Amino acid sequence: MKDAIVGLDIGAETVRAVIGVYSDDDKLEIVGVGTAKSSGLNKGAIVNIETIAHSIQEAIDAAEQMAGCNVTYVNTAIGGEQTSSVNSTGAVGISANGKGSVCEKDILRVLDSAKAIPLNGTKKILHVIPQTYIVDQVNFVQNPLYMEGTRLGVDVHIVEASVTSIQNIEKAIERANYKRDVVFLNSLAAVKSITTKEERELGSIVIDFGAESTDAIVV
Numbered sequence: 001m002k003d004a005i006v007g008l009d010i011g012a013e014t015v016r017a018v019i020g021v022y023s024d025d026d027k028l029e030i031v032g033v034g035t036a037k038s039s040g041l042n043k044g045a046i047v048n049i050e051t052i053a054h055s056i057q058e059a060i061d062a063a064e065q066m067a068g069c070n071v072t073y074v075n076t077a078i079g080g081e082q083t084s085s086v087n088s089t090g091a092v093g094i095s096a097n098g099k100g101s102v103c104e105k106d107i108l109r110v111l112d113s114a115k116a117i118p119l120n121g122t123k124k125i126l127h128v129i130p131q132t133y134i135v136d137q138v139n140f141v142q143n144p145l146y147m148e149g150t151r152l153g154v155d156v157h158i159v160e161a162s163v164t165s166i167q168n169i170e171k172a173i174e175r176a177n178y179k180r181d182v183v184f185l186n187s188l189a190a191v192k193s194i195t196t197k198e199e200r201e202l203g204s205i206v207i208d209f210g211a212e213s214t215d216a217i218v219v
Helices: 049-067 104-114 163-175 186-194 197-202
Strands: 005-010 014-022 028-037 073-078 083-093 123-135 138-141 151-162 179-185 205-209 214-218
Touching (some): 005 049, 005 163, 014 049, 049 163, 073 186, 083 104, 104 151, 123 179, 151 163, 151 179, 186 205, 186 214
Parallel strands (some): 005 073
Antiparallel strands (some): 014 028, 083 151, 205 214
């Protein structure tokens, strides 16, 4: 079997695990699903690592049995009161690359400048989401790559999460004998899963109704 990708949803009532693999035509196929009763959360935050670890192990084990494989790394999500977001801006001079046009390095540099915000050690940046770019006096640029100019700006939306909450999630996954790979904002993961490109371009709101908390995101 090809390298498996594991998604882990740690909910207040249920822990769910999904295992997927990419087919030869680059489509993600779900090959295993597992669920377990959850306890040890309060409003999305882990308050009992041992009980959550047991639920994680039970859910992933069920998914592994269905998929016929063993996994090591899992991707999971965080939300609720442990997350927050803020708008930010950045700007850099366009590199002298011989043509005076925006290159991929310029885009990375301007995103780095936009995420230089104070975090005081209690929060970690999860996502830096570009909203629009500015090339000189041209506003509302969706993709500035190869555009001519001297200065590149960007407006971004930054998603932050509690460092302590992320560490507790990682500890629970480790206690279940797995390793944490990537942590997403759970509502953003939902957006990518259930909305189409057209819905995102037109503007949509996605609401995630949980057992103890509700998250909403506007795209």
